[in-house]
Amino acid sequence: MDRQVIPFSTGHAAEGPLIWAQVAIWDVFRWLPPGDTSLNLLVTCPVPPGRDLAGTRDALRRLVERHDSLHTVYADTPDGPRQRVVPEGEIPLWVYELDDLGDVGLDEAVAEFGEALRRPWFDIGADLPLRAAVLLRGGEPLTVLLAASHMAVDGWSLNIVRADLANLLADPPLVTEPGQQPLARGEYERSDIGRRREAKALAFWARHLETLPSSMLERVSDDPPNLDWGLIQSPALALAANALAARHGVPAATALLGGTTLQLAAYTGEDDAALRMIVSTRFRPASRGVVAAFNENALFRLPCPPDLRRTETLDAFLRRSADAALAAYAHCEYAPRALDTLIAEVAERRGITTDGYCFFNDTRFALLDAEAPAAVPQEDLAARIAELQPATKLRSPVIDRLPKHANFFMFLMDLGETAEIMLCVEHGFFGRRGPLGFLSDLERLIVRAALNESATTGSLYAAVR
Structure with missing residues (x-):
């Protein structure tokens, strides 16, 4: 050396x-x-x-x-x-x-x-x-x-x-x-247009924070973080997510994001759930090449009340997920301490302690140039998924990391030939169910959606409830 x-x-x-x-x-x-x-x-x-x-x-x-x-x-x-x-x-x-x-x-x-x-x-x-x-x-x-x-x-x-x-x-x-x-x-952030964009984003967060279930906002306990970790590596999950993307015209990550949020609602017994997405805020031509710490939180919210669950088709659910993602991206540029102040004000009005959130971080930056896997014909999909399911790997890694203010933090690392997802969950957030159960059920939910074209939001919710 x-x-x-x-x-x-x-x-x-x-x-x-x-x-x-x-x-x-x-x-x-x-x-x-x-x-x-x-x-x-x-x-x-x-x-x-x-x-x-x-x-x-x-x-x-x-x-x-x-x-x-x-x-x-x-x-x-x-x-x-x-x-x-x-x-x-x-x-x-x-x-x-x-x-x-x-x-x-x-x-x-x-x-x-x-x-x-x-x-x-x-x-x-x-x-x-x-x-x-x-x-x-x-x-x-x-x-x-x-x-x-x-x-x-x-x-x-x-x-x-x-x-x-x-x-x-x-x-x-x-x-x-x-x-x-x-x-x-x-200089842009301090300009009039930057301040207007910030005000619009904070107003969006304020509307949603007033009515989100408290389980999406509050920590499980006041004790130091006690996180359980899980990792899934699943070719079957990747194939199912990419099949949904090809069939319904949404990104595979959006299908996964919607499925994760629906399952989060089911696991917590809610009719509504939200994820704080970690988003690269490179939306303007001038900012696309910025090299800096340039991520902020975007709020992805997906209400799934019983009346809607009973009748909503899978296609409508995925398109609603895509719309919710776009709304989140459009409202994620703001001074983070201004959001902290806003959250504190909402928490005081609602009488809750807001320090436990659910996060989703798509970390696949190294795969930006990768092509989507070849689509599998629908008539061959069930056999191909059945062939791949035995290859699913689940394990509990030891991770020296403490995500800030998180009851739930999902890292999407790959969604090509294999879905690789890491999840940490605050101990007790799901009762006795932990991250490995959630990841296993998520594979089951996405596979069920890919194989059952007549699935409704309610049938998917019930399958993992």
Whole structure:
């Protein structure tokens, strides 16, 4: 191993308040235990043949210089948290020659050195929020690893960064402009149009918070979080969700989102349920290329009262789910502390303690360019699902992570050939039923919907009640 640095210089220093989404992750950092590294992120990028180490280092330098968030520090001040763009400095770089390590395969090296790069804590007030490593074979670069603080990037940002680095490593690279920088985004949020958009979003949340079931808002207990974890890997669930998507013209993730919310209502004995979706707020042309912590919460609500459940067709249910998702996306740009204040006011009026929510996070940023699996003809679907169901894997992983204010937190990691979903549930939220039961029933619900074209919302609700 050789420890090096990537020097950079932009000649551009700047400072300003955090943007809305940065405040959200800043508050999560302040809630986590000191030194927690569970939110550090990692991405890999292959190096094309013919690139030498000097060229790879130069591509990394240009990458850092193109995106302010990769050379920014964050500090608390009497005026609130602020970000300071550092005009010059050095990003740490580790270089590993795999030929010096014996019989080590590339995948094994990426797993080992990637975790070593990701794991150490970032001091976001002093350290630049990026570390890099290059893996060589016979002196030729094979792969670049990048570890970043979640204070600087979200998952979608890593996809942008990876694509940008791949372009910079090309010979020759395409000439492109970097996306909007965070401080420029902040100017939009403080503008009249930004404030109007925020007011519209907060009004949307206020209407729904007044009438949501308290079980969607309150923590199970006042004790420290006690989370049970479950993981499902299911080809049958993936096939069923993608079959629903193809048949009804909605994204497969929307079918899963609607099914999850319906089952959440059934599990809690409610006629109404809601999920706080983690959403990348890149809706405007200017903000699509932002590299920053840029996620906010969107409220996906799906009332399913008995009268509606009895008659609503599956197609109508899925289209209502798609409409609810669009409404959520349209109302998720706001100052998060303003939402906290709003929630506190609603809680006081309703006489409840709001600190336990249900979350849904689609983390499939690495799969943005993947094609949807080939559709299976409806007449072959039942046999194909039956063939795949024995391959379902359920397990209870040990996870060192504490999602903030969560009774229920679902992570969608894959929905291609295999559905891979992680779920944590506050102990007791479902009574004696835990995350593995929920995930198993979710597979059953989505499969039932895919195989039974005459299914109603009520029949699906009853099947998992």
